[in-house]
Amino acid sequence: MxxxxxxxxxxxxxxxxxxxxxxxxxxxxxxxxxxxxxxxxxxxxxxxxxxxxxxxxxxxxxxxVEPGVFVPRRRTELLAREAVAVSRPGAVVVDLCCGSGAVGLAVATHVPGVELHAADVDPVAVRCARRNLRGRGQVHHGDLFEALPARLRGHVDVLVANGPYVPTDAIALMPPEARDHEPATALDGGPDGLAVLRRVVAGAPRWLAPGGRVLVECADRQTVAITAAVRDAGLAPRLVHDDAVGAVVAVGVAADAASP
Known part of the structure; x- marks a missing residue:
């Protein structure tokens, strides 16, 4: 009708x-x-x-998706797809800046048996993610790695982060429905948009298992800077593009313990 x-x-x-x-x-x-x-x-x-x-x-x-929670974008499906592709049953997977928990939910759904942990600094997002991930994983409240159980240090196989990457000056140019109804912590990435993602990449080596990966979503104009950050963290960088939806994922791979 x-x-x-x-x-x-x-x-x-x-x-x-x-x-x-x-x-x-x-x-x-x-x-x-x-x-x-x-x-x-x-x-x-x-x-x-x-x-x-x-x-x-x-x-x-x-x-x-509850009021006040960041709305998952279609382009972020690239991040989910890449995380699913490198996860295996039994892997420890961490979803930082999890928002609604959409990426973690995708991994847990498509790769049964992962040990999933998600975290966000926004209590509203944490509440929403706990509802989405009930029975699938644990959701922690706190600032990036500070939210995670200490026992995960050095044992994370896949670390994903859909952190904020909009430059502060560009927030005012966003559509009102995002600017006025989504949390600033999920949008504002600082002067060049990479303040939070640099912290994720820099902190990742202390949490990754040998051969583990960190995957972060970014903008195409940020690929040079984020690749440099990945390399500076001692990780092997790789970029994945999906031009159909304008998505970019930067990947950093930790050295395998078996490597010379």
Whole structure:
């Protein structure tokens, strides 16, 4: 049944590019006409559709997204895909700056038997990630590596981080639904966007197992700088691109204990 034309018109007037699709999703999510009005009011006010619906599709999964939590982007599926590709049953996998826990959930779903740990500095994100990862892994609250159990030091096989990488001056240029409704800690990467990712890469060698990998999402314009950071940390750098969605993942590989 086609969505209510008046609802479609209201969403389109509010700036929705995909008004028909959004109207269908909002209608399906609302248990009553009054609830639909509330959802539409939130969307028209600029709240991200995913937060209004309470979920988003990511890497073939439905991931819970609560108000105030960073919304997983489609381009981050490259990070998930690369993490899945290098994970094995029994591997220790850490998802730093986990937000909703989407990347960790993708790994735990597609590679059964991993030992998954996720962490975020934002308590709202931690609460959301715990709901998404219930029964799949442990979620810790704290700043990067400080949040992790000490016993993981030197034993992490795969370390992923979808940390903030937007330069501070560029935050004001972001769409209002991101700028106004997602936490600054998930967006603001400092003067050149790499303040947090440099900390992740620099700290990774102390936590990685021999042959372990750190994978971080970044922007194409940041690849030279992040590659230098990976190399400075004593890791072997590699870049993975997905031009279809404009995604870049920087990988750093620790030396294998068996290597000379």
């Amino acid at each position: 086609p969505a209510d034309p008046a609802l479609v018109a209201r969403l389109r007037a509010a700036g929705s590019v995909f008004a028909e699709e959004e109207a269908d999703l909002l209608t399906a999510a609302a248990p009553s006409p009054a609830a639909l009005t509330t959802l539409v009011d939130r969307r028209v006010a600029g709240e991200p559709l995913e937060q209004v619906l309470g979920w988003t599709a990511f890497y073939g999964l439905r991931v819970r």
